[in-house]
Amino acid sequence: MNAITLQSTQSSKLLLTDVQTRNLHPGEVRVLIKAAALNHRDEWCRQGLYPNIQDGVVLGSDGAGVVTEIGKGVDYGLLDKEVIINPALNWGENQKVQGPNFEILGMPRNGTLAESVIVPVDRLYEKPAHMTWEEAAALPLAGLTAFRALTYQGNIQAGENLLVTGFGGGVAQFAVQFGLALGAKVSTSSSSTEKLEKAKALGVSTTFNYLDHNWISKAMEVTNGFDLIIDGAVGDTLNHLIQVAKPGGKIVFYGATLGNPSKLEARKIFWNQLKIMGTTMGSDQDFKNMVSFVNEKKIKPIIDQVFGFDKAEEAFNRMRDGKQTGKIVLVP
Amino acid sequence: MNAITLQSTQSSKLLLTDVQTRNLHPGEVRVLIKAAALNHRDEWCRQGLYPNIQDGVVLGSDGAGVVTEIGKGVDYGLLDKEVIINPALNWGENQKVQGPNFEILGMPRNGTLAESVIVPVDRLYEKPAHMTWEEAAALPLAGLTAFRALTYQGNIQAGENLLVTGFGGGVAQFAVQFGLALGAKVSTSSSSTEKLEKAKALGVSTTFNYLDHNWISKAMEVTNGFDLIIDGAVGDTLNHLIQVAKPGGKIVFYGATLGNPSKLEARKIFWNQLKIMGTTMGSDQDFKNMVSFVNEKKIKPIIDQVFGFDKAEEAFNRMRDGKQTGKIVLVP
The missing domain is CATH 3.40.50.720 (NAD(P)-binding Rossmann-like Domain)
Incomplete structure (x- = not known):
């Protein structure tokens, strides 16, 4: 599948390339990405300013799409569902702070700037019905x-x-x-x-x-x-x-x-x-509360601009230069 | 009455002198001081590091003693009661922070380093029965x-x-x-x-x-x-x-x-x-909770050293030099 990867040898540090997909582990799902969105974190990764940066990783924490494949143990009813992804993995039980196994989707785990992404099933939330794909993709991390x-x-x-x-x-x-x-x-x-x-x-x-x-x-x-x-x-x-x-x-x-x-x-x-x-990101409880709130109040994220994956460098540069008002979205 | 006043003309900035007492206003009481205690604030006042320093003021925020006179409107039952004084005046109703009229006893209002002090009746709390006068005087501000x-x-x-x-x-x-x-x-x-x-x-x-x-x-x-x-x-x-x-x-x-x-x-x-x-001092609610807690747990303040009023400079210098372990107490 096509994906935007981090490549330190490139002048842009980004490479749109064919990435091998893998089989699902139990409890995982594959989500076909309809839209993904950038966060400052992606730009920090590009600049090498994040700990444990690894070359070749698919960037991107924010995404929305359709469940196309489910791993062992996952409810069949989830197939074809329209979802958004909570990019905060393994927060743990403490509401005050993330635990030692906390991870953010998109580094070191392959992220959402791809045609599809694999995540644990408990990261999925129903796509808010009042949002377009671009808006839904813009919500998770920053929201x-x-x-x-x-x-x-x-x-x-x-x-x-x-x-x-x-x-x-x-x-x-x-x-x-x-x-x-x-x-x-x-x-x-x-x-x-x-x-x-x-x-x-x-x-x-x-x-x-x-x-x-x-x-x-x-x-x-x-x-x-x-x-x-x-x-x-x-x-x-x-x-x-x-x-x-x-x-x-x-x-x-x-x-x-x-x-x-x-x-x-x-x-x-x-x-x-x-x-x-x-403060950093949020717990699963925070995410759940946020999605309920956004649905109740019918809040729509502000989209700055939508780019194709082939325009990734332009999109990242716009983020780097702080030119955006609202979220920068990328579509495969 | 004898009192320790701030006097910028003195080399020690302190003067044990006879200070005129005044009549009580309605709602006020006069407390005969059995013991008073020093706080860093007193030393800051001596060094002129507090806003609105006024010469001649009787220093001291902490005191314990006996009610010897009551103003108009004050319950007669308070006469002769053994009390400690909450030095935080006019905190206001907001538990988060003191209001604009907040004041600390001992500057600009005459304080406890005197043979007696005048305070509003609602600043009085019963002296904890398990404490000596010196211990009771040591509790309020720091506690x-x-x-x-x-x-x-x-x-x-x-x-x-x-x-x-x-x-x-x-x-x-x-x-x-x-x-x-x-x-x-x-x-x-x-x-x-x-x-x-x-x-x-x-x-x-x-x-x-x-x-x-x-x-x-x-x-x-x-x-x-x-x-x-x-x-x-x-x-x-x-x-x-x-x-x-x-x-x-x-x-x-x-x-x-x-x-x-x-x-x-x-x-x-x-x-x-x-x-x-x-954080700074505390609300009336905090003071009430603190006194209950200290009584319930039978906590006794640690007294570093007890000085007579005539040794005020020595006491202040000990505070300035950080030599103390526990509270420095002064008795009239």
């Missing part, structure tokens, strides 16, 4: 991460002030949509006026361009501080977030695209009783 | 801070691994004693072998001297990581604490005697889903 950040970690309540930084990225997009659906007063930030216009169109009341040096004082004027901030950048902007957090508030971050901060205002954290919390 | 850090913020559970850094300080001492009484597996650290011996005598299973460069690997060997870490130092040691936190664990800090850290390992925080939380 899961945003939902856990907002609910299990952030415990957001209706009427609270929520700031989602970096609108445009997949997790940020879902955090904004979920936050609005949960009744929060949602603000978002970006360096792109165009992206902020798109956020306003979604119903976001307040937007901030963080290139504007006054954004912090403006944010405090408008909101009097945020109960919850969802961030994926960290770096020295963490101290700006500490300034706009309401006393007793939380900053939950799911990544650190700007790296480590070079200082931390400790006194403000303890005196204002702030919580700075890290 | 409250430690209890909130462990329970409301840290949500410590029996059997969990708890690390309390900097054994010797007031809050650390209570965090160790409360942690043991709550059934946690308690470890503590210090740079002083002598202090660590005292911790072992309390029942602490594992102690670490943080001057030993191997303490991190030793801690990981013995405990496999801490569910909760209570710290008052921060500085660059925060990154050591991040290393010894169990995935899903919490670091709660109530102060930052070492100042701000010069970096922060963001990736470890989000991948291990750690929580870094600030």
